[in-house]
Amino acid sequence: MxxxxxxxxxxxxxxxxxxxxxxxxxxxxxxxxxxxxxxxxxxxxxxxxAKIVAQLHQVKLAMGDKAPAPGSSLMAQMAILSDPKVREELTTLAAVVRGEGIELTPQDAQALMKLFNE
The missing domain is CATH 3.30.160 (Double Stranded RNA Binding Domain)
Structure with a gap:
């Protein structure tokens, strides 16, 4: 028992x-x-x-009202990432982060996802 x-x-x-x-x-x-x-x-x-914050703002503007509702499917989230403007801004964000000398590991990305899902 x-x-x-x-x-x-x-x-x-x-x-x-x-x-x-x-x-x-x-x-x-x-x-x-x-x-x-x-x-x-x-x-x-x-x-x-400041550069990263400004680029994050650009990503947010590109996403506009496309952001999925909380709890939406993975496919809905992936559809947003396939949008050309969103993809371009995310690529620029990655370049800015690298340019500022901040390295994000896959473990950092997982931890961030857990943090935002709290």
Whole structure:
């Protein structure tokens, strides 16, 4: 028999199986906090750079009212990215970010996505 507490299965018995679950839960939580800290650090770098902020504004203008509603499908989101004007502005944004010496890793991108989906 087991019972679920906070999304974890707690088995009844002498070992109770709790310690392994808590270790696993605790370590993933620390990792998640480290990812969030990194994402916030990247956001602060982007916000503090006037050229990047200006280009982000251009991306926003290009997207206009095309932005999908929250929770929309991946296909709807990809359709916006295929728009030539949006793609051009995003390419320019990437060049500006590189030109300003800010390197974004795939892990940074994942952390940013998690941050914005909180």
């Amino acid at each position: 087991y019972r679920a507490v906070f999304g974890m299965r707690l088995f009844n018995g002498p070992s109770a199986g709790i310690s392994a679950g808590l270790r696993r839960f605790g370590s993933s939580r620390v990792l998640a906090n480290a990812e969030m800290d990194r994402a916030r650090e990247v956001v602060e770098k982007l916000r503090s750079n």
